[in-house]
Amino acid sequence: IWKAENLGICSGRSFRIGGTPELLKRGLSHEWVKIQGRWKSDAFERYIRDTPRFLG
Numbered sequence: 001i002w003k004a005e006n007l008g009i010c011s012g013r014s015f016r017i018g019g020t021p022e023l024l025k026r027g028l029s030h031e032w033v034k035i036q037g038r039w040k041s042d043a044f045e046r047y048i049r050d051t052p053r054f055l056g
Contacts, residue, residue, distance in 0.1 A: 021048050
């Protein structure tokens with residue numbers, strides 16, 4: 001699909017990074033996002049750009 005649309009390479013990490021703010025915006029807990037994204041630390045919080053309301 002990516003090649004057919006000339007989108008280049010997209011890694012699983014890209015989906016986790018892009019999905020993190022969306023899941024939090026939908027009201028899922030930080031702990032749930034951390035577990036589902038298989039984050040071993042709270043490092044995922046650095047990917048929540050320009051969205052300070054998610055950091056609380």
